[in-house]
Amino acid sequence: MSTLASAYTPSTTGHPVRQVLARRPELFTLMLLVALCAFVAAANPDFLRLATLFDLARASVVIGLFALGVFVILAAGGIDVSFTAIAALCMYGVTKGVVEFAPGLPLPVVFTLSIAIGLGLGLVNGFLVHHLRVPSLIVTIGTQYTFRGLLLTFIGTIWITTLPPQMDDFGKVALLTTTSSQGATIILPLFVLILPAVAVLTWWILRRTLLGRAIFAVGGSPAVAERLGYDLRSIHLFIFGYAGALAGLAGIIHACSNRQANPFDLVGSEIDVIAAVVLGGARITGGTGTVVGVVLGTLLVVVINNVLIMAGVPSTWQRVVVGAFILIAGAFMVNRRRA
Amino acid sequence: MKKFLLAASVAGVALAGAAVELSAQTKPTIATVVKISGIPWFSRMEVGVKAFGSANPDVQASQSGPATADAAQQLKIIEDLTARRVNALAVVPMDPSVVEGALKRAMDRGIIVVTHEADNQRNTNADVEAFDNAAYGAALNERLAKCMGGQGKWTSFVGSLGSRTHIQWVDAGAANAKKYSGMTLVDEKNESFDDANKTYEKAKEILRKHPDIRGFQGSAGNDVLGIGRAIEEAGLQDKVCLVGTGLPNPSAQYLESGAIDAIGFWDPRDAGMAMNSVAKILLEKKPLADGMDLGVKGYEKVTVKKGPGQGQLIIGNAMVIADKATYKDHLF
Structure with missing residues (x-):
């Protein structure tokens, strides 16, 4: 298998580079990201504008929050595919509740409510994974259907296109505003700051707390971790609860930024998120990965999804290009590890 | 004793049968079956079905549909209605191929079948379409050209490249734009996947x-x-x-701000009335003729041609193109 890897890194310098890459896989993600941006900029120099950066930052928030949640679960050797259903339920349930019962509810309460519901549903996942002793993929496929079914059956199917004013305004608050040469206003919304804040929090939990060590230990080998005295039950509850809470947060941000709450939204984007985490260098089998890698992986997926028109790829070819890119990047990732 | 009981029950059944027969004869029932009940589009259609019922007291019109977008559940409803021997079915199929068998069985039992949004349906007496797809795409583009003053770059979005009607609309639009030498089509047929956020991101990239x-x-x-x-x-x-x-209610805020210049749609209320009207004509054993008036706005002079099966394809001219000044006439 080393043939592919050595074709990628010249054999004379291959060894030290490969060692660095093996230690810091996120460097590889960074290289891919830079190469991709350079390629698009060469195809269309207009890519190198502030407006592009603003748009990419905005598009990264929701998928980035999902990816950090999935990463924490992946680090502990599990997987979650129910987070989009949790986010949709929180987003639509909370928005509908605010519209119907408490139109003046302060924004921080709206957010807290959404995060709390997400946390609750995440804990349901954690509880089921721990007590049923069924692989987390199976459990979360089940809960994805259940949560989505509950949303559409009991909460509603009608789109909310006029959000309560406090949510609508939050989506529009600008951190930076500029004007393009053609007179178009370009806004960097304030909510983009939430992603770096949550990334730092996640990094701190994983790298600076005992809990973080426990998560990676469980991801490495649950049996060994249990013998070392880590409490598997509380770790399972924490990782799924944390991912659920982040999904709740992402959901409510999605509604504010989108200026509508669509109950059929979000579910279906799990694959993009899992691709982002894996392209960021985390192993699908657990025990490895870094927060920086996850953020870079998110950017990579967001960039590939948002530059194809810019690069002049006709829309019939866009899905082919995205698929091929993920295949190639994924193959390099796996071969790098084996090298 | 036994004989008496038997005679009594036979008489009872006959009586009950006669009662059913009697009510069926006095008032034929037309059952409208929609894709999903409870969403704004089909709630609006129900308004039309009810209006048709009260305007035509000689028939009984009602609407039903599954609670979720599920072709299997819709099939079940059609089968139930067939078993209950309604006189006519007016169906908006979730997936035309799934209901072919059920509609055939209904027709074999003498039930009149009318469909909508299913111009490829084989087992139907008549399929009612609101408008000709090419004419609609051209009309939308004509409105766009008017707004642009026939000058400048423009682009098109489709739900997906597999969506036949969307492709027909934008192709007709592109053909229409050729009339204006100043209009240039760039990066056409962007896929939106009917997702407002994806559309937003692609629109920003195009800008x-x-x-x-x-x-x-x-x-x-x-x-x-x-x-x-x-x-x-x-x-x-x-x-x-x-x-x-676009639909008037969700688009209202953008029409008001001027971000959307015009929306095109067909009114499901009128489509519901037109389907029921066709069903009634067929129940009365009257023929469907090219150019006839269904008595519904937009369906005053319909085109009738042969459909893909033995039934007929009825095409109205019911497109509505509404802007800031007129969308309030169609709020749903």
């Missing part, structure tokens, strides 16, 4: 790539919402034109 773009033509219901948000946030309401399929 970056073509800062001088002057027009957008949308196809899926969410396209105008996503593109409208991108235009509104950029403050380009007065510089960029946006025309596309």
Whole structure:
């Protein structure tokens, strides 16, 4: 298998580079990201504008929050595919509740409510994974259907296109505003700051707390971790609860930024998120990965999804290009590890 | 004793049968079956079905549909109604191929079947379409060209490249735009997946790539919402034109702000009335003729031709193109 890897890194310098890459896989993600941006900029120099950066930052928030949640679960050797259903339920349930019962509810309460519901549903996942002793993929496929079914059956199917004013305004608050040469206003919304804040929090939990060590230990080998005295039950509850809470947060941000709450939204984007985490260098089998890698992986997926028109790829070819890119990047990732 | 009981029960059954027969004879029932009940589109259709019922006291019109977008559940409802021997079925199939068998069985039992949004349905007496797809796409584009003054770059969005009607609309639009030498089509047929957020991101990318773009033509219901948000946030309401399929209520805020210049749609209320009207004509054993009047707005002079099966295809001229001044006449 080393043939592919050595074709990628010249054999004379291959060894030290490969060692660095093996230690810091996120460097590889960074290289891919830079190469991709350079390629698009060469195809269309207009890519190198502030407006592009603003748009990419905005598009990264929701998928980035999902990816950090999935990463924490992946680090502990599990997987979650129910987070989009949790986010949709929180987003639509909370928005509908605010519209119907408490139109003046302060924004921080709206957010807290959404995060709390997400946390609750995440804990349901954690509880089921721990007590049923069924692989987390199976459990979360089940809960994805259940949560989505509950949303559409009991909460509603009608789109909310006029959000309560406090949510609508939050989506529009600008951190930076500029004007393009053609007179178009370009806004960097304030909510983009939430992603770096949550990334730092996640990094701190994983790298600076005992809990973080426990998560990676469980991801490495649950049996060994249990013998070392880590409490598997509380770790399972924490990782799924944390991912659920982040999904709740992402959901409510999605509604504010989108200026509508669509109950059929979000579910279906799990694959993009899992691709982002894996392209960021985390192993699908657990025990490895870094927060920086996850953020870079998110950017990579967001960039590939948002530059194809810019690069002049006709829309019939866009899905082919995205698929091929993920295949190639994924193959390099796996071969790098084996090298 | 036994004989008496038997005779009594036979008489009872006959009596009950006669009662059913009697009520069926006095008042034929037309059952409308929609894709999903409870969503705004089909609630609006129910308004039409009820209006038809009260305007035609000689028939009994009602509407039902599954609670979720599920072709299997819709099939079950059609089978139930067939077993209950309604006189006519007016179906908006979730998936025409799934209900072919059920509709055939209904027709074999003498039930009149009318469909809508299913011009490829084989087992139907008549399929009612609101408009000709090419005419609709051209009309949307004509409105766009008027807004753009026949000048500048424009692009088109489709729900997906596999969506036959959307492709027909934008192709007809592109053909129409050729009339204006100043209009240039760039990066056409962007896929929106009927997702407002994806549409928004693609629209922003197009605004970056073509800062001088002057027009957008949308196809899926969410396209105008996503593109409208991108235009509104950029403050380009007065510089960029946006025309596309959309529903009045969700589009209202963008029509008011000027981000959306016009929306095109057909009114499901009128479509519901037209289906019931066709069902009634067929129940009365009257023929369907080219150019006839169904007595519903937009269906006053319908085109009738042979459908893909033994039934007929009825095409109305019921497209509605509404702007800021007129959308309030169609709020749903």
